[in-house]
Amino acid sequence: MRVLVIEDEPDLLRVLAQSLREAGYAVDVAAEGQDGLFKAQTAEYDAIILDLMLPKIDGLSVLQRLRRSKTTPVLILTARDAISDRVKGLDAGADDYLIKPFELAELLARLRALIRRAAGDAVSLIQLGDVTIDTLARTICMAGQLINLTPREYALVEFLSLHRGELVTRTMIYDHLFDDSDDSLSNLVDVHVANVRKKLGKDFITTRRGQGYLIHV
Ligand code: CA
Numbered sequence: 001m002r003v004l005v006i007e008d009e010p011d012l013l014r015v016l017a018q019s020l021r022e023a024g025y026a027v028d029v030a031a032e033g034q035d036g037l038f039k040a041q042t043a044e045y046d047a048i049i050l051d052l053m054l055p056k057i058d059g060l061s062v063l064q065r066l067r068r069s070k071t072t073p074v075l076i077l078t079a080r081d082a083i084s085d086r087v088k089g090l091d092a093g094a095d096d097y098l099i100k101p102f103e104l105a106e107l108l109a110r111l112r113a114l115i116r117r118a119a120g121d122a123v124s125l126i127q128l129g130d131v132t133i134d135t136l137a138r139t140i141c142m143a144g145q146l147i148n149l150t151p152r153e154y155a156l157v158e159f160l161s162l163h164r165g166e167l168v169t170r171t172m173i174y175d176h177l178f179d180d181s182d183d184s185l186s187n188l189v190d191v192h193v194a195n196v197r198k199k200l201g202k203d204f205i206t207t208r209r210g211q212g213y214l215i216h217v
Contacts, residue, residue, distance in 0.1 A: 001046040001115055001155060002026040002176045006036030006062065007077065008054050016049065019104050020111075024138055024151045026179035033057030040066050044175035046115050047073045049107070050094070052085050060085070060092055067093040073114040077102070112136065119162035126161045128215060131200060133161050140200070147199050152177065156192050160205065160215045169212035 003025045007013040013029055020027045028043065030036035033054040040048055040062070048066075052059035063074060076089040076097045086097050095117075096110050112135060116124065124136040132141045138154055140147045149157065155177050160168055173189050193205055193213060206214045 007051040165217040
């Protein structure tokens with residue numbers, strides 16, 4: 001899952017990016033509204049964390065302009081006393097908000113919920129045959145046994161599972177699982193898919209040659 005963080009406080013931006021990467025997300029950052037809006041409009045994010053008080057273009061304007069073309073889930077960060085800002089943010093199309101200062105655990109939980117809801121799943125467990133994907137614990141069990149996956153392999157399985165029954169193209173995988181700081185080696189996805197098949201069985205992921213990948217419901 002790929003997330004964009006738009007935040008102008010350098011320390012907070014750094015901590016957020018680091019924590020999100022540790023939680024397994026691909027993370028892009030923007031330190032002001034103009035760069036944030038550009039990235040939000042041009043890349044495919046699974047969620048955006050948006051500060052409201054930003055230089056160049058304020059968060060509310062970023063949100064309003066983004067909503068003309070994109071429905072990417074947006075979680076806004078707002079100061080404690082600005083209730084009217086929160087209302088305006090939700091009215092402008094934000095999906096959730098968090099008041100500063102906030103607990104990182106709550107931010108991560110709200111983010112997971114946003115991404116799940118956007119994918120149409122209300123619960124955190126996805127059951128596919130004898131494979132159980134726990135998007136809260138970020139673990140995968142097969143026939144009750146915990147399977148050891150790398151963070152990137154987990155992210156791949158989670159992304160395909162959230163889109164189960166749909167063809168997922170390689171472009172979608174690159175857009176959602178890798179951020180600007182990743183070197184996109186052309187066969188990296190194939191390697192991850194091959195490794196997942198070794199662990200979850202060769203039929204778990206179906207290849208549509210020249211098109212992409214599919215997990216059957
Ligand atoms: Ca700010």
